[in-house]
Amino acid sequence: MAGTSLKGIDFVMLGLTDNTGKLIADADKGLDKTGIALIDGDGDGATTANITALEEAGQQQYANNKVKRVNHGVPSPQVALTMLDMPYDIARKCVGYQEIGGGAVLGNNKPHVALMIASHDFDGNWFFDAFANGEMIIPTRNHGTSNKNETDSNVAFTYQSLAPIPNNVFVNNDGSQQSYKMYNSGDTGFKYEDMFKEVFGGYTGDNPMANYVAGTTAGSFMNGSGSGADVHA
Numbered sequence: 001m002a003g004t005s006l007k008g009i010d011f012v013m014l015g016l017t018d019n020t021g022k023l024i025a026d027a028d029k030g031l032d033k034t035g036i037a038l039i040d041g042d043g044d045g046a047t048t049a050n051i052t053a054l055e056e057a058g059q060q061q062y063a064n065n066k067v068k069r070v071n072h073g074v075p076s077p078q079v080a081l082t083m084l085d086m087p088y089d090i091a092r093k094c095v096g097y098q099e100i101g102g103g104a105v106l107g108n109n110k111p112h113v114a115l116m117i118a119s120h121d122f123d124g125n126w127f128f129d130a131f132a133n134g135e136m137i138i139p140t141r142n143h144g145t146s147n148k149n150e151t152d153s154n155v156a157f158t159y160q161s162l163a164p165i166p167n168n169v170f171v172n173n174d175g176s177q178q179s180y181k182m183y184n185s186g187d188t189g190f191k192y193e194d195m196f197k198e199v200f201g202g203y204t205g206d207n208p209m210a211n212y213v214a215g216t217t218a219g220s221f222m223n224g225s226g227s228g229a230d231v232h233a
Contacts, residue, residue, distance in 0.1 A: 002186035003121030010126075011212060012046045012081065013038050013116040014094055015200045017133065021112070021165030023201030031090050036200055036208045043085045047154065049117045050080040051129060054180060077131070077180050079115065079159035091155065094136045110135040114200050115159055118209075125186035130199045131179060132164035169198055 015036045016024045024030030031037040039045060054077050058070035083091075096111050097104035113136050117129040136157050144151035161179040164170050170178045183195050196203045 001123050002125050002184040003123050003127075006119045006121055006127050008119055009046045009049055010118040010120065011038055011040050012049065013118070013200075013208065014090065015114040015203070016093060017112040017114060017165065017201040019112070019165070021133065021169070021201050023114070023203050025203075025205075031093060034205050034208060035203060036196075037087075037090050038208055038212055039083065039086045039090070040212055041087075044087065045084050046081065046117070047084050048080070048082045049129075051077055051117075052080070053077050075178065075180065077161045079117070079131070079157075079161075081115075081136075081157045081159055083155050083157070086155065091138075091157075095138055095157070096136075112162075112165065113159070116199055121184065121186070123186060125184050127185075128183040128195065128199075130181045130183060130195070131159070131161045132169050132181075132199050132201070133179070134159050134161040136160075 013036055014031055016030045018024055023035040025033065025035035027033045053075060055075050056073055058072045060067045061069040061071060063069075092099075092104050094111065094113050096107045096109065098107045112133050115131045115134060115136075119127050119129075121127050136159050138155065139158055140156070141153060143153050163177050163179050167177060170181045172178060181199070183190060185192075192207050192209075193204070196208065
């Protein structure tokens with residue numbers, strides 16, 4: 001059974017898209033030669049990913065001394081994303097810092113960033129919070145002196161979602177486009193290849209999760225025989 005309550009963060013994935021919404025599959029211009037960067041490695045990974053404003057409470061409208069209608073605006077989700085660490089080059093590109101004279105300076109135009117947050121439900125299925133387009137900032141840095149205890153300053157991003165650039169992405173049955181989509185691998189009709197193609201600008205390569213899952217002890221983060229254990233596209 002596919003569930004909605006979740007546990008932990010398995011990883012986050014990021015990709016840059018161009019002004020048409022197509023994934024930039026280039027190690028220099030994009031985040032990786034495949035276009036998708038799964039943040040996991042020695043000391044790398046996500047510690048929190050707090051998604052807010054998925055929906056706002058509706059505005060009640062009255063008639064005849066009764067609530068007759070509730071209006072709902074357009075959702076504009078944001079993600080407060082804190083990383084234990086991540087590669088400098090990937091972070092720099094995601095927030096739009098340009099390499100200048102041996103350092104990095106914030107550019108005038110923000111990159112288009114696709115973001116996916118992977119976790120599990122309590123039946124062992126993969127759950128994905130997905131944004132096909134958005135902008136990332138590093139709003140603050142907080143430094144502190146170390147004493148007998150080390151004081152760390154883990155990088156924190158704010159991700160502001162935007163509508164996907166292609167008009168046929170994240171469209172509901174009413175014909176309205178949304179900026180957020182959720183997926184559960186235990187849901188009827190779920191396919192990895194369809195999800196990655198939709199979220200990451202037409203991506204059609206191998207499943208970018210495969211190496212991560214192969215290198216992780218399955219029992220530590222999923223039910224071994226559940227649908228979460230199968231990552232084949």
